[in-house]
Amino acid sequence: MSNKAPLRPEPVASEHIPLKARNVAFDWAGTPLHWVPGDPSTTHTINVLHLLLPAGERWFVHVYKQVLPYIRDERLRADVIGFIGQEAMHSQAHDDVLPHLKKQGLDPTPYTAQVDWLFEKLLGDRTLPPGRARHWWLLERVALIAAIEHYTAFLGDWVLNAEALDAKGADATMLDLLRWHGAEEVEHRSVAFDLFLHLDGGYRRRARTWATAFAALVFLWQRGVRFFMANDPTLLDGKASFKEFFRAGRQGVLPTTGAVARTIPQYLHRTYHPSQYGSTSQAAAYLAASPAATAAESRTSPGAA
Numbered sequence: 001m002s003n004k005a006p007l008r009p010e011p012v013a014s015e016h017i018p019l020k021a022r023n024v025a026f027d028w029a030g031t032p033l034h035w036v037p038g039d040p041s042t043t044h045t046i047n048v049l050h051l052l053l054p055a056g057e058r059w060f061v062h063v064y065k066q067v068l069p070y071i072r073d074e075r076l077r078a079d080v081i082g083f084i085g086q087e088a089m090h091s092q093a094h095d096d097v098l099p100h101l102k103k104q105g106l107d108p109t110p111y112t113a114q115v116d117w118l119f120e121k122l123l124g125d126r127t128l129p130p131g132r133a134r135h136w137w138l139l140e141r142v143a144l145i146a147a148i149e150h151y152t153a154f155l156g157d158w159v160l161n162a163e164a165l166d167a168k169g170a171d172a173t174m175l176d177l178l179r180w181h182g183a184e185e186v187e188h189r190s191v192a193f194d195l196f197l198h199l200d201g202g203y204r205r206r207a208r209t210w211a212t213a214f215a216a217l218v219f220l221w222q223r224g225v226r227f228f229m230a231n232d233p234t235l236l237d238g239k240a241s242f243k244e245f246f247r248a249g250r251q252g253v254l255p256t257t258g259a260v261a262r263t264i265p266q267y268l269h270r271t272y273h274p275s276q277y278g279s280t281s282q283a284a285a286y287l288a289a290s291p292a293a294t295a296a297e298s299r300t301s302p303g304a305a
């Protein structure tokens with residue numbers, strides 16, 4: 001018999017904190033179309049978040065509300081409720097950017113209509129009979145969300161550390177949106193994975209849903225960048241290119257291909273747990289200084305400041 005312990009996810013307990021939603025608001029009036037100055041390609045690569053997240057995070061909330069009755073751990077239930085509150089706010093905040101893009105001549109509706117269809121219909125509540133099939137579909141979506149959250153946590157950690165965006169003069173309001181959101185993604189980065197472990201945790205499901213989520217994200221992202229570049233009214237012949245993506249990675253204004261590639265063995269490692277990556281204290285420090293988060297705080301508790 002082997003003495004080796006089975007390889008299991010290894011959480012870092014000190015990275016856990018209670019979650020709360022922050023009721024932020026942003027004023028987009030002063031944000032230019034190319035909010036990373038002189039770099040439409042980087043601007044639009046990051047802008048894809050505004051196309052995917054409103055419907056995507058609404059879908060997280062929709063699925064998690066169905067899952068709540070199956071949670072038999074009080075701390076996890078509190079985490080999931082905190083997660084739902086934060087994701088609902090994220091979805092709203094990114095949705096609020098879309099009218100601003102439209103005013104600047106970039107109507108996102110043709111793309112967002114497809115994304116809405118993907119999350120509401122393809123990934124929605126299929127008309128399955130009660131019982132095993134319906135439960136299977138719920139577990140499949142819980143695992144998909146855990147895989148997607150691996151990437152929101154990766155991006156959150158990246159943007160908190162992306163000093164090259166500041167150096168390049170990126171718009172302060174957009175950076176605050178991205179970093180407030182990124183910091184909350186880092187704060188709640190373990191919730192979706194813990195929920196998956198609680199309800200199922202099977203390795204084959206983890207690997208299968210990761211492959212689906214990764215392929216879908218790459219497909220939707222490159223399509224979104226092409227859509228923005230082709231429809232940007234200030235670009236004569238706007239095209240998305242991998243060359244630009246590699247260039248932006250080298251400059252530090254987008255994640256590098258190497259960093260994206262490293263997320264794969266991380267997630268697929270048997271001992272992986274999201275708390276092993278990113279820093280809760282860095283996220284908390286950003287939220288304590290974020291203009292939007294501190295304004296939200298003083299609105300909810302005016303005497304606290």
Ligand SMILES: [Fe+2]
Pocket residue numbers: 057086087090091152181185
């Ligand atoms: Fe989010």
Ligand SMILES: [Fe+2]
Pocket residue numbers: 087149152184185188
């Ligand atoms: Fe999230």
